[in-house]
Amino acid sequence: MELKGKRLLYIGGSASINDIAYYTKSHGIKLLVAGKFISQDIRSLTDEQYIIDVCDRECLRKLLVERAVDGILVIGNEDIITSVIDVAESIGLDFYVKRDQWNELQDKKNFKKNCIKYGIPIVETYELTSDFDSDQIPQSVYPVILKPADSCGSKGISICNSGDELKQAIQKAKLYSRTNRFLCEKYMDCPEITIKYLFDRGNIYVWEINDRFVNREQKNVGAIADCTIYPSKHVKLYFETMHPKMIKMLKDFNFYNGTMFIQAFVDGEVIRPYDPGIRFSGGLSYFITKHVFDVNPLELMINTSLVGRMCLGDENLIERISVDMNGRFLANYSILAKRGTIAEIEGLDRVAKMPEVFRMLQLLHVGDEVKMIGTLQQVFARFHIEAKSREELNRVMNEVYNTIQLKGIDGENMKLCQKISIL
Structure with missing residues (x-):
């Protein structure tokens, strides 16, 4: 199927721009980019650039129509995806x-409501009102985790050990919620996994299951992933317990093209999903x-954005992918920086x-300031x-951590303490 001459609008950060630009250029696709700020790196790799507020529906609609955009690729921000959904549906794109x-x-x-409907176990949840009264949660329940109902990137999350902390956390969560809504759950301290899906013309594929290890060195804020390990130890448990129910739910919601991930706790022999993401x-x-x-x-997502199918030739490339990683052991490991x-x-x-x-992807550089603790x-x-x-992966990650040095403006160590053992 022909991609040459198609016009793709990309909205997102710079982490993926080199890969997007390489693919679009090699297939003759015109690459447009829009946002409030466009870095010089992104400018140099794209064909057209537009400084607009992409959350302004009318501005975005005008751009899509006037520039004859064939498809939109968004990575990241859920506020932006919310805007794009509204505009795309209004113009039939x-x-x-x-x-x-x-x-x-x-x-x-x-999401939790729908999991219950389909018989998928969830994390215990506590119903709170916005004018929280300490009687709503017994002291024996703490610690709990309080988070916005509709946010991403670990923003607005707090771990609370008392009613006073919970009151403050509610206000924080509402700041990061588009709808001023929040969720209070039991604090879980157990293994985590991430399951990722691809949807191609109504067919559903699991393209990844990894073990997710999070950093808990920072107090009273959301945990950030230190690393993800492939393949997961819990692949068999997922397919035996959660997979049939999850596929039934996704089919009933008529997912046709796209991607989705779900983060879940492994609570003994029970998998409890807690965070969905209909995005990368x-x-x-x-x-x-x-x-x-x-x-x-x-x-594949670029393809489906432009022509409505992921694989362009006769071969279904998705079927090459196996969650067991063909017996190989891999890690996506992050070094985290402290405030400063x-x-x-x-x-x-x-x-x-x-x-x-x-592969190595540097996201922060000399002069960058880290402000938002407990976020990506x-x-x-x-x-x-x-x-x-896995033993060798564990050794290499610790070697990477010990080799990298980050210093702040006063000479202080800016590496967050990361005690990782994936064994």
């Missing part, structure tokens, strides 16, 4: 997620899939020469690693 799907399965409260996750793990199977879900301004970085050149590190803004760099075993 295909987008990978529809309004009813977004409202029912992206919103954390509605912040970890950008399609790099892993490309490395192992030579199949890039990012490219980065003044000095050391060790990246040495890490790049490690034979196990096959703390990710300094991601390192994609392959080793012969």
Whole structure:
């Protein structure tokens, strides 16, 4: 199917722009970009640039119509996706997620409601009113986690050990919620997994299940992923217990094209999903899939944005992907930065020469300030690693951590303490 001459509007950050630009250029696709700010790096890699507020529906609608956009690719921000859904539906432009799907399965409260409907276990939830009274939750229940019902990137999340902390957390969560709504759940301290799906013309594929390890060194804020490990130890448990019910739910919501991920706790022999994302996750793990199977879900999403199908030739590339990673062991490992301004970085050149590190993506640079604690803004760099075993992955990640040095403007160590054991 022909892509040449198609016009793709990209809305998102710079982490994926090189890969997007390479694919669009090699297929003769015109790459447009829009946003309030467009960096010089993005400008140099795109054909047309438009400085607009993409959450302004009328501005976005005008751009799509006047510039004859054939498809839209969004990575990240859920406020932007919400805007794009409204505008795309108003002008009849295909987008990978529809309004009813977004409202029912992206919103954390509605997602939990639908999980219950389909018999999928959830994390224990406590109903609170916005004018919280300490009697609503017994002291024996704490700690609890309080989060916005409709936010992403770990923003607005708090871990609470008392009623006073919960009152403050409610106000914080409402700041990051588009609808001033929040969710209060039992605090879970158990293994986590992420399950990722691709939808191609109504067919549903699981393209990844990883073990997710989070950083809990920071108190009273949301946990951030230190690393994800492939394959997960819990693949068999997922397919035996959660998969049939999840596929039934996704089919009933008529997902046709697109992608989705679900983060879940592994509570003994019970998998409890807690966070949905009808988008690419912040970890950008399609790099892993490309490395192992030579199949890039990012490219597949570009295809479906423009022509309504992921695979352009006769071969169904998605069927190359296996959640067991063909017996290989891989990690998507992040080094996290503390609050402050980065003044000095050391060790990246040495890490790049490690034979196990096959890709490195630096997100923070000298002069960047880290402000939002407990969010993905703390990710300094991601390192994609392959080793012969989980034990070897564990050793390499610790070597990477010890090699990288981050210093603040007063010479302080800006690396967040990361005690990782994936064994």
